[in-house]
Amino acid sequence: MSLNTATLPAPAVAPHVSGAGSVTRTMLIVQAALLPATLYGFWLYGWPAIFLFLLTVGACVFFEFFCLRLAGKAPAAHLLDGSAVLTGWLLALTLPPWAPWWVAVVGGLLAIVFGKHVFGGIGQNPFNPAMVARVALLVSFPIPMTLWVAPLPITAANAPGILEGLRIMLGSLPIPDAVSSATLLGHAKTELSRGVDLLHSLGAAHGPMLSLIGERSGSLGETAAWLILGGGLAMLFLGVISWHIPLAMLAGIALPAAIGHAGNPARYLDVGSHLLSGGVMLGAFFIATDYVTSPSTAPGKLIFGFGCGFLTYVIRTWGGYPEGVAFAVLLMNTLTPVIDRFTMPRILGRDRRGQPLSIKS
Amino acid sequence: MGFFEKIFSSHWGVHPDDHKRPAADVPVLRLPVPPRLFVPLAQHVGAAARPRVVVGQKVLKGECLAEAQGNISAPIHAPTSGTILAIDEITAPHPSGLPLLAVSIAPDGDDRWFDCQGLGDPFAESPQAIAKRVADAGVVGLGGATFPSSVKLALGLRSGIDTLIVNGSECEPYLSCDDRLMRDKALSIVNGVRVMLHSSGAKQALVGIEDNKPEAIAAMREAAKPYGEVKICPVPARYPMGSDRQLILELTGREVPSDARAADVGVIVHNVGTANAVYDAIYRGRPLISRLITLNGGAMGAPGNYEVLIGTTVADVVAYAGGFKGDPARLIMGGPMMGTVLPHARVPVVKGTAGILAFSAAEVAEQEARNCIRCGSCIKACPMGLMPLEMAANIRAEKLDGAEKLGLADCIACGCCAYVCPSNIPLVQYFSYAKGALSAQTRAQLRQEATKKLALSRQERLDRENREKVEAAARRKAERAAQAAKASESAPAEAKAAVKEAVNEAVKEAVKEGASA
Numbered sequence: 001m002s003l004n005t006a007t008l009p010a011p012a013v014a015p016h017v018s019g020a021g022s023v024t025r026t027m028l029i030v031q032a033a034l035l036p037a038t039l040y041g042f043w044l045y046g047w048p049a050i051f052l053f054l055l056t057v058g059a060c061v062f063f064e065f066f067c068l069r070l071a072g073k074a075p076a077a078h079l080l081d082g083s084a085v086l087t088g089w090l091l092a093l094t095l096p097p098w099a100p101w102w103v104a105v106v107g108g109l110l111a112i113v114f115g116k117h118v119f120g121g122i123g124q125n126p127f128n129p130a131m132v133a134r135v136a137l138l139v140s141f142p143i144p145m146t147l148w149v150a151p152l153p154i155t156a157a158n159a160p161g162i163l164e165g166l167r168i169m170l171g172s173l174p175i176p177d178a179v180s181s182a183t184l185l186g187h188a189k190t191e192l193s194r195g196v197d198l199l200h201s202l203g204a205a206h207g208p209m210l211s212l213i214g215e216r217s218g219s220l221g222e223t224a225a226w227l228i229l230g231g232g233l234a235m236l237f238l239g240v241i242s243w244h245i246p247l248a249m250l251a252g253i254a255l256p257a258a259i260g261h262a263g264n265p266a267r268y269l270d271v272g273s274h275l276l277s278g279g280v281m282l283g284a285f286f287i288a289t290d291y292v293t294s295p296s297t298a299p300g301k302l303i304f305g306f307g308c309g310f311l312t313y314v315i316r317t318w319g320g321y322p323e324g325v326a327f328a329v330l331l332m333n334t335l336t337p338v339i340d341r342f343t344m345p346r347i348l349g350r351d352r353r354g355q356p357l358s359i360k361s
Numbered sequence: 362m363g364f365f366e367k368i369f370s371s372h373w374g375v376h377p378d379d380h381k382r383p384a385a386d387v388p389v390l391r392l393p394v395p396p397r398l399f400v401p402l403a404q405h406v407g408a409a410a411r412p413r414v415v416v417g418q419k420v421l422k423g424e425c426l427a428e429a430q431g432n433i434s435a436p437i438h439a440p441t442s443g444t445i446l447a448i449d450e451i452t453a454p455h456p457s458g459l460p461l462l463a464v465s466i467a468p469d470g471d472d473r474w475f476d477c478q479g480l481g482d483p484f485a486e487s488p489q490a491i492a493k494r495v496a497d498a499g500v501v502g503l504g505g506a507t508f509p510s511s512v513k514l515a516l517g518l519r520s521g522i523d524t525l526i527v528n529g530s531e532c533e534p535y536l537s538c539d540d541r542l543m544r545d546k547a548l549s550i551v552n553g554v555r556v557m558l559h560s561s562g563a564k565q566a567l568v569g570i571e572d573n574k575p576e577a578i579a580a581m582r583e584a585a586k587p588y589g590e591v592k593i594c595p596v597p598a599r600y601p602m603g604s605d606r607q608l609i610l611e612l613t614g615r616e617v618p619s620d621a622r623a624a625d626v627g628v629i630v631h632n633v634g635t636a637n638a639v640y641d642a643i644y645r646g647r648p649l650i651s652r653l654i655t656l657n658g659g660a661m662g663a664p665g666n667y668e669v670l671i672g673t674t675v676a677d678v679v680a681y682a683g684g685f686k687g688d689p690a691r692l693i694m695g696g697p698m699m700g701t702v703l704p705h706a707r708v709p710v711v712k713g714t715a716g717i718l719a720f721s722a723a724e725v726a727e728q729e730a731r732n733c734i735r736c737g738s739c740i741k742a743c744p745m746g747l748m749p750l751e752m753a754a755n756i757r758a759e760k761l762d763g764a765e766k767l768g769l770a771d772c773i774a775c776g777c778c779a780y781v782c783p784s785n786i787p788l789v790q791y792f793s794y795a796k797g798a799l800s801a802q803t804r805a806q807l808r809q810e811a812t813k814k815l816a817l818s819r820q821e822r823l824d825r826e827n828r829e830k831v832e833a834a835a836r837r838k839a840e841r842a843a844q845a846a847k848a849s850e851s852a853p854a855e856a857k858a859a860v861k862e863a864v865n866e867a868v869k870e871a872v873k874e875g876a877s878a
Contacts, residue, residue, distance in 0.1 A: 012456075012702045013787055014697070014701065014789060015699070015776035015779055016691060016693055016698075016700065016724075016725060017697040018728075019377050020780065020785070021783050026734075026783060081731070120732075122732045122734060123733050123735060296736075296750065297737070340748075345746040345748070347619065348619070348744070348771070349606065349616060349617055349745075349771065350768070354768070356620040357616060357619070358618065
């Protein structure tokens with residue numbers, strides 16, 4: 001009958017109910033949305049890719065644990081939020097599938113320690129940790145980071161088995177030359193730089209259809225554009241992300257691509273190739289939409305997404321690298337605080353500049 | 362509203378589970394007179410009422426216990442007949458548990474009314490006379506704000522408003538007392554609204570009711586049918602629809618400027634419970650001495666709506682209503698979004714009490730606050746268009762000015778941001794803290810300025826006195842010199858001039874000395 005004061009929490013403040021999900025729930029949904037493309041990547045590139053994925057995620061979790069301990073936070077509770085796993089997961093999906101073990105470990109270190117915890121841990125980092133690691137790896141170790149392999153499904157007769165896969169990842173078994181291959185964007189860029197135009201360098205074999213299915217060379221989890229798109233749409237449907245950044249980013253690539261390709265098809269790739277190659281789908285739905293490093297208002301998200309897409313196109317078309325999603329996202333990350341500042345919502349009863357509305361009579 | 366705002370900012374507010382039923386469907390029970398009543402003197406916004414009864418005095422039901430004091434205040438009346446036991450401090454129905462002055466009454470059991478006279482035709486009276494009667498009946502805003510209703514009516518009349526908005530939205534989850542009142546007393550409410558229209562000078566009344574209360578909407582439509590000026594307007598169920606700025610925007614499309622009052626855009630807002638209290642005050646001459654409250658929550662034995670005398674303790678109300686179910690983990694006065702935690706159950710029900718919630722441990726599952734992940738849910742939820750996450754980040758860094766620039770003063774503490782926060786950050790608490798700290802800062806600054814001004818004027822006065830003293834001394838010295846000169850009649854004109862100069866010099870020197878002293 002009487003009120004149990006022992007269970008009365010000290011400063012209980014309104015609201016007394018909560019309708020929120022949790023950070024953990026969000027992270028789990030994102031991971032579930034990534035699962036189809038990841039499993040497809042496992043199938044497409046076999047055991048070396050599976051081991052690389054596990055090692056990358058493991059490295060991220062290890063460094064997260066290490067940093068939390070250093071910071072004096074309870075590691076168990078914070079690890080359970082799933083953000084380190086997600087960072088490792090995203091990083092792994094953007095790595096060349098047969099990359100050696102130390103790429104995964106150094107990547108985990110760069111992402112978690114230098115990309116996240118030096119700024120104060122979750123929520124405090126200005127840059128997307130996975131992209132920090134990806135770009136740092138690419139710039140520091142260009143050879144292993146651009147060693148692409150042709151699809152060799154795990155079920156194929158000549159695919160490496162478990163033991164061979166482990167040895168490939170550990171670097172004790174060289175990758176057969178016949179297996180290495182080039183990505184569509186890389187191939188187009190190389191040929192263009194040799195003076196071969198796109199009409200000749202890209203034979204009839206290429207086309208968006210191939211990319212759409214995903215059976216091509218590329219990063220571990222970026223090739224199956226349609227599986228990534230499906231996962232992204234599921235997140236949209238569940239309200240984990242909003243449509244603004246993905247749509248704006250795809251538009252940011254598609255618009256200049258359409259204009260360029262219409263003007264000079266021999267020099268500029270078509271819209272389909274742009275949208276379905278490289279990391280665009282993964283970037284648009286899973287990387288640029290990172291809450292921490294993207295603007296929080298709807299107009300800000302549109303600007304940010306469009307910027308990511310447009311910069312990607314610029315880097316791909318005129319830059320030194322065949323792919324530019326990671327660079328574009330990092331560049332736009334730097335603008336996030338500024339975009340947030342200039343796209344603040346209008347306060348009810350005030351005008352855009354924050355002055356009280358005048359009374360109309 | 363521009364095109365972009367239509368796309369981008371139409372999603373304010375949240376949609377919590379309302380938990381209104383089954384409590385809303387249970388018929389109202391009237392609580393018997395409890396063994397003791399504690400009627401606080403401050404149950405409204407403004408100055409506390411001044412007692413006009415003495416200990417030991419016998420009072421009748423409805424008799425005035427304490428009268429309004431100052432422009433914004435309201436009188437307090439005896440909820441039943443009995444003897445005044447004491448006028449002293451009790452625990453306030455507030456988380457602080459601070460003491461509060463209250464009149465304690467030992468009921469005599471007769472529950473005998475004083476001689477109350479209603480008005481036959483209130484429309485024959487002047488608007489001011491109606492407002493006066495409303496004031497004398499101690500009617501305050503029953504939606505929770507407890508602002509003296511007559512003050513608002515008079516303000517409306519002065520401002521020449523055209524619309525009276527009657528708030529029947531009851532957007533707080535768990536609460537259903539307004540819903541129940543509209544179902545059971547629709548006629549009284551509509552008549553109260555008509556009287557308020559007359560008293561405030563408004564041309565039309567818009568009654569906003571959330572569409573999750575179809576029975577109330579039907580009852581009110583039926584009651585308002587003969588009166589074209591009273592329109593029943595269903596509004597979408599969305600928290601905080603019952604906040605005045607949001608409801609005004611929804612019903613009239615008018616946006617109240619942040620530095621203005623509703624009356625400045627031609628509107629005043631009253632609660633349906635207030636309309637019913639106005640009806641009682643005008644047609645029956647009865648002051649506000651009881652109200653409908655909702656008992657609800659997982660640990661409440663018999664959820665439902667109860668008519669309770671003001672001053673009944675929460676413990677008495679709950680005991681009558683079947684007690685608690687298990688041990689309540691939290692006892693809340695008001696709704697779950699903005700209600701306050703009660704220190705214990707021995708506090709009285711006051712005019713602003715819309716409900717008492719007893720939450721079970723499962724309902725208040727508290728979680729530790731984590732870092733903000735900038736998901737932006739709070740921005741989408743904020744009905745005022747603020748950026749709660751940025752404001753909280755500023756406040757964490759003790760940058761209160763930064764938070765103020767982001768619109769802290771416009772925060773209505775509705776709790777939407779904290780409700781949707783996946784990191785369980787107590788955002789409302791941050792904002793309450795910052796508002797308190799800022800107003801303390803302002804007060805301290807004012808005090809400092811006043812002190813400085815006093816010190817300056819004191820120094821000025823001392824200087825002036827000194828100067829005057831020195832000047833007087835110099836004058837006396839000069840006069841003496843002049844007399845001496847006069848005495849030596851034979852002195853030539855040059856000597857006279859020399860004396861004059863000497864006098865001037867002496868004055869100047871003395872003044873300088875005085876100044877440096």
